Amino acid sequence: MTKMPPQVPKQRFQCYLILGTENLVQKQTGLLAKKHNIDLNKTSPDIFYISPTKQSISIEEVRSLKKHIFQKPVHLPSKIIIIKEAHKLTHQAQNALLKILEEPPLNVIIILEAQNKENLLPTVRSRLVLIDARQEYEAKEANIYLTQTLPELLSTLPKINNPENWLDNQIYLIHSQIIKDAKNSKAPPRLLLAALDMCILTKKMIAANVNPTFALANLFFTTIKQQPTA
Secondary structure, eight states: OOOOOOOOOGGGGOEEEEESOHHHHHHHHHHHHHHTTOOTTSOOTTEEEEOOBTTBBOHHHHHHHHHHHTSOOSSSSSEEEEETTGGGBOHHHHHHHHHHHHSOOTTEEEEEEESOSTTSOHHHHTTSEEEETTSOOOOOGGGSGGGSOHHHHHHHGGGOSOHHHHHHHHHHHHHHHHHHHHHTTOOOOHHHHHHHHHHHHHHHHHHTTOOHHHHHHHHHHHHOOOOOOO
16 A cells, blocks of 8 residues: 655644735745645636725625635645735724634635734734744744753743744744645654644643743643753
8 A cells, every 4th residue: 555645734724824025925925825726827716815905904894704615625635715905904803703713624724814814803813823024934844942951941041032033933833844745655653643743732821821830831741851961
């Protein structure tokens, strides 16, 4: 029997937030879509856009999305939903979107494009993998926190001024490494998958007003094995 190449668990990477100017965001969205075998240059009923009407994106527009999102893809491997200028979502619209982000259908990719993340509710941000198109990331193993020992991580904990940004970077780096492994027909290490899940959970904890220092310390103790002392 032919051995199938390892598959990236799709439910881990369904919902994204891409930050930057319009040109940078569109470029990154196109690249991200290609990773999921979707060509945005082709017309398809599986590609769905939401854009602001007047000055905002209303709850009615998000509700209309529900009628589309739960239908099976027609042509593409997944449906893809792109919300342009997501920073203009009203709070009511964001709360309606949150219900979708919590349990999206497995065959749907959701991308929020925004100039900034400050206008998005913390509960919404916590359920998104952030890609900052304004910065360049390199998914090198040395940049992933798993390469550090527990004492090293605990010593740098007070220096993490913005825990949400730090977690966003780690999620992006780990996600990129797993995608790279999948393309090379490598099964991602269990520790890498566990770390990704824990980073996402830690974001949700902080969004729920858990003390950030406690949340990060819990992340480190949960996923890092302390090095034996000499």
